[in-house]
Amino acid sequence: MSRVIKVAQMQLINKWTFMGIPMVILVGSTAITFAIWALLPASAREGTLYSGSGQAVMWYFLALGIQSLTYTFPFSQAMSVSRRTFYLGTLGLFAVFALGYAVLYYLLGLLEQATGGWGFNGQIFALDWIAENNGAIQILFYFVAMVLLFMIGFWAATVYMRWKATGLLIAGIGFAVLVLGLVGLATLNNAWPQVGAWFAGMQVLGLSIVLGCLCVVLAGGSYLTLRRATA
Amino acid sequence: MNNAPAPAIEVRNLRKSYRELDALDGVSLTLEAGRIYGLLGRNGAGKTTLMSILTGQGFPSSGEALIFGHSPYENDEILAKICFIRESQKYPDDFNARQAFKAAALFFANWDQDLADRLVTDFALPMKRSIKKLSRGQLSAVGVIIGMAARAEVTFFDEPYLGLDAVARQIFYDRLLEDFALYPRTIVLSSHLIDEIANLLEHVVVIDKGRIMLDEDAESLRGSAVAVTxxxxxxxxxxxxxxxxxxxxxxxxxxxxIKARLGETERAMAAELGLELSAVPLQQLVVRTTMAGLQNDNNESVEVLK
Amino acid sequence: MAAIDDSRPIFIQIAELVESEIVAGTLAEESQVPSTNEFAAYYRINPATAAKGVNLLVERGILYKKRGIGMFVATGAREKLMANRRSAFQKQYVQPLAREARKLGINAEQLAGMIHESLTTEASEGSVL
Incomplete structure (x- = not known):
C-alpha cells in the first residue's frame, strides 16, 4: 500500500505536470473566453452566451493519461515498482485529482449562476443540461468525463508500449469496426428512431453511468495490457 | 520469512525466444548473497535479457528466475530488494537528475542521500539539467548513482561505464569497493569489458549467444591457463x-x-626444453575459453588505466 | 602501487606482498597489518579475495588475529619467512641462472666470478644508501 502512495508521490515530483499545467489551462481558457465575450458587439451579446472552454482541461487529461504512462512507467520499473503498484498509484492519484476538479467545476458552476453568468449571462461551467441536476450528479458527471479521457490516453499509451504502432493500429481499426458495426446494425434494422429516442431520453445521470461503465472497461483493459508490457 | 538462506539469485533452465533468435537458451545459475559477480559477454549475448527477467521487467519463454527463492514478477516485497538501472534506462522526459534521485529515495529503503551527493560531486553531474539533455557519460552516472546509493540487497549494473572517462570509471570502481566493504550485498556487474573490472569480481559468469559458457570463481580461474611459447x-x-x-x-x-596449472616439475621441464611459460590474464582466458573461433573483438577493452 | 595482476590468484599475490613487507622489515613483528577492506581499497580488489590472502597467512602462522582489533604480525614470522625463502632460493633463482648460463656457454667458474662481482657491487651500493 505504501508503495502505491509512493508512486503517486513520484508522479507529483514534477508538480507542473499534474498541478501547474491544468490550472494554467483552466485559468487561461476562461480568461480568453471572458475577453472574447467582452469584445463582442452589444448586438451579439443578447441572450445566453455559451462556451466550450470548460472542456480544455479535460482534453489535457487525455494527454496526461498518455504522459503518465509513457514518461513514468519505464522509470517506475527501474524503481523496482510492480506493474500493479504503478497502475494503482497512477490511477489512484488521477482519481483524487479528477474528483477535485469535478468539485471545482461544480463550484465554478454555482459561482457562474450566482454572478449572472460572470456578468455576461454566459455559460461555461453551468451548462443548462448539466446544471439542472443536483450537485452530486453534476460532480459525478464531471468526474466520469475526466477519468474517461485520462483512461483513453492511458490505455492507448499502454497498447503502444506493449505492441507498438501495430497494436495501436489494430486497436484503432477494431474500434472503428465496432462503431461501424453498430451503425450498420442500426441502419439495417431501421432502428435509428429508437436509438435517437434512447439518447434523448438519457439524462446526465444515465450518461454518467454509461460513461462510467466505459471507464471501468478501459481501466480493466489497461491493467491487463500493462501486466505483460515491457518498458 | 524463512531463515534457510535461499540463494540471492537462482535461475533454472531459463529460455527467452524471439522470432528469430533465442536470447536465452537454457540458462541455469545460482548466485550467492554478498558477493560481487561479473556477468560477462559480448554485446547481444543475453546479459540484459537475463537481468530484465531477474528483475520482473521482462518475461521468460520458459524456466524460472528467482530472487531469494521467489519470483520477482509483480512481487513488491521482492522487488523492493532489487535495483536494476538499464544501460538504456528511460527517465521521465521532464525529470532532471535531482528529481530522479528524489524518486529513488522514495522507493529504496536503504537509500543514502549523502553517498548520492558525494557521487554527484565525484562525477560532476549537473543536477538541474533535464536528463534527456545529458551526455552519454552523465546519463551513465545517473544510473550508477542510483544503483550505488540505493544499496539494494541485489544490485545489477548494466554496462555502467558507457561514456564515462577513465577517471570517472575509476571513481566508480573505487566507490563501489568502498561501499561494498561497508555494506556487503549482491552485486552483478554486467560488462563486455573484462580487464577493468576483473579484480573486483569474486565470481565470473560468461554468457554467449544465450548460453552460460563459464561459471567459476574468479580466483580459481586466475592462473588456470598458461601460454607456452x-x-x-x-x-x-x-x-x-x-x-x-x-x-x-x-x-x-x-x-x-593450454588449460593447465603447471607443477614445478612441468615448469622445470619446460625450462629444460627452452620453452617460455607466460601467465594468461583473466580477460584473455575468458576470451580464449568462451569465444574460441570468434574474432577477438574485445581488444577495445585493453585500455591502459593504472 | 605494487602491481596486482589477474594472471594468477590474487589472494596468493596479496599474501606474497605482505610476506615481502615482513621480510623487508617494513611490517615489524607484533605490528598491526592493514585491514581486509584497506587492502581491498588500496589494491582495488574484491574484499573477499583480500581476506582470503590474509587468512592464508594466518593459517601459516605468519599473522594472528586479535579479536576485535585486527591482524598482527606474529613473533618469529620474519625468521620463518626468511628460512622458507632460503630453502626456495636455489630452485627459484639459482637453477634458472645455471640453465641460462649453460645456454650461453658461461662456465661454472665464470658464473661464480659474476656472482661474486655482483655481490660486491650490491654491497657497496647498499652501503652508500
Whole structure:
C-alpha cells in the first residue's frame, strides 16, 4: 500500500505536470473566453452566451493519461515498482485529482449562476443540461468525463508500449469496426428512431453511468495490457 | 520469512525466444548473497535479457528466475530488494537528475542521500539539467548513482561505464569497493569489458549467444591457463594431453594457450626444453575459453588505466 | 602501487606482498597489518579475495588475529619467512641462472666470478644508501 502512495508521490515530483499545467489551462481558457465575450458587439451579446472552454482541461487529461504512462512507467520499473503498484498509484492519484476538479467545476458552476453568468449571462461551467441536476450528479458527471479521457490516453499509451504502432493500429481499426458495426446494425434494422429516442431520453445521470461503465472497461483493459508490457 | 538462506539469485533452465533468435537458451545459475559477480559477454549475448527477467521487467519463454527463492514478477516485497538501472534506462522526459534521485529515495529503503551527493560531486553531474539533455557519460552516472546509493540487497549494473572517462570509471570502481566493504550485498556487474573490472569480481559468469559458457570463481580461474611459447615441435610435445584453448604460430615458432596449472616439475621441464611459460590474464582466458573461433573483438577493452 | 595482476590468484599475490613487507622489515613483528577492506581499497580488489590472502597467512602462522582489533604480525614470522625463502632460493633463482648460463656457454667458474662481482657491487651500493 505504501508503495502505491509512493508512486503517486513520484508522479507529483514534477508538480507542473499534474498541478501547474491544468490550472494554467483552466485559468487561461476562461480568461480568453471572458475577453472574447467582452469584445463582442452589444448586438451579439443578447441572450445566453455559451462556451466550450470548460472542456480544455479535460482534453489535457487525455494527454496526461498518455504522459503518465509513457514518461513514468519505464522509470517506475527501474524503481523496482510492480506493474500493479504503478497502475494503482497512477490511477489512484488521477482519481483524487479528477474528483477535485469535478468539485471545482461544480463550484465554478454555482459561482457562474450566482454572478449572472460572470456578468455576461454566459455559460461555461453551468451548462443548462448539466446544471439542472443536483450537485452530486453534476460532480459525478464531471468526474466520469475526466477519468474517461485520462483512461483513453492511458490505455492507448499502454497498447503502444506493449505492441507498438501495430497494436495501436489494430486497436484503432477494431474500434472503428465496432462503431461501424453498430451503425450498420442500426441502419439495417431501421432502428435509428429508437436509438435517437434512447439518447434523448438519457439524462446526465444515465450518461454518467454509461460513461462510467466505459471507464471501468478501459481501466480493466489497461491493467491487463500493462501486466505483460515491457518498458 | 524463512531463515534457510535461499540463494540471492537462482535461475533454472531459463529460455527467452524471439522470432528469430533465442536470447536465452537454457540458462541455469545460482548466485550467492554478498558477493560481487561479473556477468560477462559480448554485446547481444543475453546479459540484459537475463537481468530484465531477474528483475520482473521482462518475461521468460520458459524456466524460472528467482530472487531469494521467489519470483520477482509483480512481487513488491521482492522487488523492493532489487535495483536494476538499464544501460538504456528511460527517465521521465521532464525529470532532471535531482528529481530522479528524489524518486529513488522514495522507493529504496536503504537509500543514502549523502553517498548520492558525494557521487554527484565525484562525477560532476549537473543536477538541474533535464536528463534527456545529458551526455552519454552523465546519463551513465545517473544510473550508477542510483544503483550505488540505493544499496539494494541485489544490485545489477548494466554496462555502467558507457561514456564515462577513465577517471570517472575509476571513481566508480573505487566507490563501489568502498561501499561494498561497508555494506556487503549482491552485486552483478554486467560488462563486455573484462580487464577493468576483473579484480573486483569474486565470481565470473560468461554468457554467449544465450548460453552460460563459464561459471567459476574468479580466483580459481586466475592462473588456470598458461601460454607456452617456443619452437613448434617442442611446444607440441610439451602440451600433449592438455586442453588447447588457443594457438598462434609464426614460422617455426608457436604459442599455445593450454588449460593447465603447471607443477614445478612441468615448469622445470619446460625450462629444460627452452620453452617460455607466460601467465594468461583473466580477460584473455575468458576470451580464449568462451569465444574460441570468434574474432577477438574485445581488444577495445585493453585500455591502459593504472 | 605494487602491481596486482589477474594472471594468477590474487589472494596468493596479496599474501606474497605482505610476506615481502615482513621480510623487508617494513611490517615489524607484533605490528598491526592493514585491514581486509584497506587492502581491498588500496589494491582495488574484491574484499573477499583480500581476506582470503590474509587468512592464508594466518593459517601459516605468519599473522594472528586479535579479536576485535585486527591482524598482527606474529613473533618469529620474519625468521620463518626468511628460512622458507632460503630453502626456495636455489630452485627459484639459482637453477634458472645455471640453465641460462649453460645456454650461453658461461662456465661454472665464470658464473661464480659474476656472482661474486655482483655481490660486491650490491654491497657497496647498499652501503652508500
Amino acid at each position: 617456443g619452437s613448434r615441435e617442442k611446444v607440441d610435445s610439451f602440451i600433449n594431453g592438455h586442453q588447447v584453448l588457443h594457438r598462434d604460430s609464426m614460422g617455426s615458432l608457436a604459442s599455445v594457450t
